[in-house]
Amino acid sequence: MSTADSQIPLWMNDKFIMSAICHYENNPQAKVLQYSIEPAKKSGGNQGGSAVYRASIIYCSNSIIDKIFTIIKTQPVVENAEKFEDETAFNVETSMYKILSKIQLLMQSIGDSDVLCPRLIFQSMEPQPVIFLEDVHMNAFDFMIDTIPEDFEFSKMIARRLGKFHAGSYYLNKIKQFNPAYFTFSIYEDYQCINMLFDKPLRIFIEVLSTWKGYEKYVEPLRAFRKNFASLGLKSYKPHKGSTTINVLNHGDFHSRNVLFKRDLDGTLSDMIMLDFQTCVFATPAIDLTYALYNFVSDSNRNKHRDEFIAIYHQQFVETLKQLGYQKHIPTLMDLQIEMLKNGNLQVITAICLKYLSYFDYNTLEPEDLTNGMRSIKIKAFNSNGFKKMIEQELPRFLYSGII
Numbered sequence: 001m002s003t004a005d006s007q008i009p010l011w012m013n014d015k016f017i018m019s020a021i022c023h024y025e026n027n028p029q030a031k032v033l034q035y036s037i038e039p040a041k042k043s044g045g046n047q048g049g050s051a052v053y054r055a056s057i058i059y060c061s062n063s064i065i066d067k068i069f070t071i072i073k074t075q076p077v078v079e080n081a082e083k084f085e086d087e088t089a090f091n092v093e094t095s096m097y098k099i100l101s102k103i104q105l106l107m108q109s110i111g112d113s114d115v116l117c118p119r120l121i122f123q124s125m126e127p128q129p130v131i132f133l134e135d136v137h138m139n140a141f142d143f144m145i146d147t148i149p150e151d152f153e154f155s156k157m158i159a160r161r162l163g164k165f166h167a168g169s170y171y172l173n174k175i176k177q178f179n180p181a182y183f184t185f186s187i188y189e190d191y192q193c194i195n196m197l198f199d200k201p202l203r204i205f206i207e208v209l210s211t212w213k214g215y216e217k218y219v220e221p222l223r224a225f226r227k228n229f230a231s232l233g234l235k236s237y238k239p240h241k242g243s244t245t246i247n248v249l250n251h252g253d254f255h256s257r258n259v260l261f262k263r264d265l266d267g268t269l270s271d272m273i274m275l276d277f278q279t280c281v282f283a284t285p286a287i288d289l290t291y292a293l294y295n296f297v298s299d300s301n302r303n304k305h306r307d308e309f310i311a312i313y314h315q316q317f318v319e320t321l322k323q324l325g326y327q328k329h330i331p332t333l334m335d336l337q338i339e340m341l342k343n344g345n346l347q348v349i350t351a352i353c354l355k356y357l358s359y360f361d362y363n364t365l366e367p368e369d370l371t372n373g374m375r376s377i378k379i380k381a382f383n384s385n386g387f388k389k390m391i392e393q394e395l396p397r398f399l400y401s402g403i404i
């Protein structure tokens with residue numbers, strides 16, 4: 001019945017597919033007639049992150065024959081490991097899909113037909129943590145962006161969608177529909193990760209900056225920031241109490257590989273869907289908004305329209321809450337701007353440590369660039385015209401608004 005392929009885990013067998021379909025159809029008599037599974041990512045579905053497979057399944061339930069196209073997401077096989085080390089990410093994603101379907105129902109109840117995420121078809125922690133999702137390529141969400149479009153309308157679409165998603169989670173939290181304690185992911189708890197991803201690039205950037213003329217005034221504040229960024233980050237990833245603070249469910253990893261787009265006939269990106277909810281965190285919306293500002297707003301639009309982007313998100317957040325009949329205090333735009341400022345540490349980290357690779361010219365790659373923790377790639381990227389142009393717009397704001 002299946003496609004024999006050494007890259008497909010043995011447990012993804014007839015019995016497993018059958019139990020998924022019976023569960024999906026809520027019918028123990030449902031029968032799988034035919035299915036095929038193939039890796040959805042290159043190199044056997046194991047290029048970091050999860051192992052992802054595409055499965056098409058033809059089945060019969062209550063005398064009706066149907067076909068579904070699914071994505072099967074599971075943990076990559078770790079050689080010699082008996083049991084997967086960490087199931088938390090899959091538990092978070094499964095819990096999150098349940099909340100997302102509640103938000104989706106709320107949106108439908110107010111006549112909003114936007115689709116936030118793929119439909120969850122089946123999930124199980126046995127024999128391995130696994131999630132079956134509808135394959136959204138079939139719904140024409142088949143495009144991933146490589147570079148951020150210059151069209152600000154595109155960025156506005158992102159701001160609005162994020163506003164809806166966050167408003168739904170804000171509302172559900174206020175009516176106690178989920179337990180925020182399930183969503184406590186924080187990259188800042190992983191010292192090895194923050195050392196490699198944030199501290200090293202910061203250190204090298206400060207070294208590079210010290211060689212640029214006219215930038216001396218930023219060096220000391222950045223050195224001080226480097227000492228504090230980890231504790232500031234820990235704080236940003238925790239929910240806060242207070243009448244003007246805002247807590248929402250953040251996607252937590254809101255970058256371009258986790259969003260698929262639909263294109264109109266003229267190529268305009270007209271609709272989007274979010275993927276990959278393994279790092280969701282209940283905390284300030286500044287987390288996703290910062291990701292959004294740097295991953296879905298071009299450098300020139302961020303300079304021109306930063307506040308407008310935040311205001312469009314806020315306008316949507318308020319509108320959705322009002323449509324849902326939310327009667328209590330709704331955070332004001334100023335509350336949100338204060339969140340962005342108080343969590344400005346996230347912007348510094350994103351601008352310096354997460355953006356530099358997108359400015360690296362891979363045509364200049366030499367073998368030694370890959371040695372010594374890719375130090376020379378960082379130096380080349382920080383000294384590139386694109387990065388320099390971006391960061392010289394950001395540094396004065398970081399300094400004069402007290403973020404560094």
Ligand SMILES: Nc1ncnc2c1ncn2[C@@H]1O[C@H](COP(=O)(O)OP(=O)(O)O)[C@@H](O)[C@H]1O
Nearest residue numbers: 049050052071118133134135136137257275276
């Ligand atoms: N429901 C889906 N429909 C279509 N493609 C998907 C779906 N879920 C994941 N993918 C594809 O698989 C890739 C990896 O999935 P993702 O959930 O981001 O896992 P991870 O980043 O943890 O490996 C996505 O970038 C996308 O290309």
Ligand SMILES: [Mg+2]
Nearest residue numbers: 049257258276
């Ligand atoms: Mg992903």
